[in-house]
Amino acid sequence: MNRRIFLRNGSLAGLTLATFSLPACSPSPDKPAAAAEGEAGLANDAFELQEATVAGLQEKMQSGQLTSRRLVELYQARIQAIDQAGPRLNSVRIVNPDALALADQLDAERKAGKVRGPLHGIPVLIKDNINTHDQQPTTAGSLALAGNKAAQDAFIVQKLRAAGAVLLGKTNLSEWANFRSTRSTSGWSSVGGQVKNPYILDRSPSGSSSGSGAAAAANLCALAIGTETDGSIVSPASCCGLVGLKPTVGLWSRTGIIPISATQDTAGPMTRTVRDAALLLGALAGPDATDAATQAGAGKAQSDYTTFLKPGALQGKRLGVEKNHLTGSSDSVPMLQAALAVLRAQGATLVEVEVEKLIDPLGEDEYEVLLYEFKDGVNQYLATAGAPVKTLTDVIRFNTENKAKAMPFFQQEILEMADKLEGLQSAKYQAARRKSHEGAQRVLDKVLTDNRLDALVAITNSPATAIDLINGDSWKGPGFSSPAAMAGYPHITVPMGQAHGLPVGLSFVGAAWQEGPLLGLAYAYEQATNKRAVPAFRAPFVG
Secondary structure (H helix, E strand, C coil), X not given: CCHHXXXXXXXXXXXXXXXXXXCCCCCCCCCCHHHHHXXXXXXXXXXXCCCCCHHHHHHHHHHCCCCHHHHHHHHHHHHHHHHCXXXXXXXXXXXXXXHHHHHHHHHHHHHCCCCCCCCXXXXXXXXXXXXXXXXXXXXXXXXXXXXXXXXXXXXXXXXXXXXXXXXXXXXXXCHHHHCCCCCCCCCEECCCEECCCCCECCECCCCCCHHHHHHHHCCCCCEEEEEECCCCCHHHHHHCCCEEEECCCCCCCCCCECCCCCCCCEEEEEECCHHHHHHHHHHHCCCECCEHHHHHHCCXXXXXXXXXXXXXXXXXXXXXXXXXXXXXXXXXXXXXXXXXXXXXXXXXXXXXXXXXXXXXXXXXXXXXXXXXXXXXXXXXXXXXXXXXXXCHHXXXXXXXXXXXXXXXXXXXXXXXXXXXXXXXCCHHHXXXXXXXXXXXXXHHHHHHHHCCCCEEEEECXXXXXXXXXXXXXXXXXXXXXXXXXXXXXXXXXXXXXXXXXXXXXXXXXXXXXXXXHHHHHHHHHHHHHCCCCCCCCECCCCC
């Protein structure tokens, strides 16, 4: 296994459970691909909430044109038409049975003159590794957790409810956040099957926040939330034409989220616009007494990040461009060159830097850290979870005993490797963490400081590869998730174009707690280019 590619492109980062065969792509057996694509386009044009923004939805609810109930009804119908039928994206694992009741409650509050904030009445989909204390199980895509009912909401879900958002449902994901096998396929889980990319249906949505990415791209929700250890927000956001924001570790609480790494894990927004990402970020940011990482951010979290969103935010900024991404055969390279021209035109000064050559040697140590912390974190989570499996050993045994359903395509060698390790008191773990986490921080801090940079710029990742359940993921080309992931620093990706109809994102990476300035840079680029494109649900290249 090439661990750098594995970690970078979603392994830290559909199929029906009954048949385990890839559903037919968009065309029905008696319709040619062109006809099916035309129907998809018509469905897009006709959808009332197509490319809706939070501000636009609030205006319509305030004026009485729409209610939160109506928003939920429209998105539920869209999920039925696009996710469960039609192209069958398979991105939403479960629609919340309580969604309409929640919307009714929030409509009643609005009618009584109480509006909690910019998310009041807004339907949100969240990744299925985030606890909700309701009728929705939290499974991480694993059959071993199929009936896991959480005793309480995750901390960020508590904040989401307090902000007035409607929990529309939970999204499918790469099983165990794609930390199960070295030969896994992004977007596949034994609970939910295979998520498809809404741009070209046989292409990977990337992962592990595959369902959140595909759902937000296909306008199945107003906002979505993913989680990332290394690439699992920014990679599917890039491949699904979205804005994806991985915050500084500790800006959002991780309490109640099925973990991989206490060092690197965080949840974050996946949206169609930078402004919506900023709104969601501020609503859920803040300290949590049960997550020590959030204490480091005390006083640094802001409730309103939209104040940074100015069209001229790039003027006078110094940006470091990853030199390794400026050449090569990937279709994403000319897109980067065009994006850099826009950045210059907007007043930014560009400086070539080499970050990847300094970060890549730390990759083996990162992998060690994740293995150790996965075992520790999962055992802690399962000890109080509402599932019959109570340890990682139990999960491995369950998968082995139910191999036909739990492991039809790839195995669980990463689970087995992690389960054999000692605890976090191990000297080997401590040394690996110092080398990978603190080493990555030193690299980024030095590059940013020595070159007087406001941020780093790079290609988020290459265009989506084909889904291959037999051989697993086969990502090639540039990618830039690891530096920020290993350091725990913020990373935002914004659409910068398409290759053969497949989106590619532009990354902005900054120092710790610099989400506001990064959002400003991303917003200025977004407003100057408007590269976000509505997915067409195109049939495969070969069919």
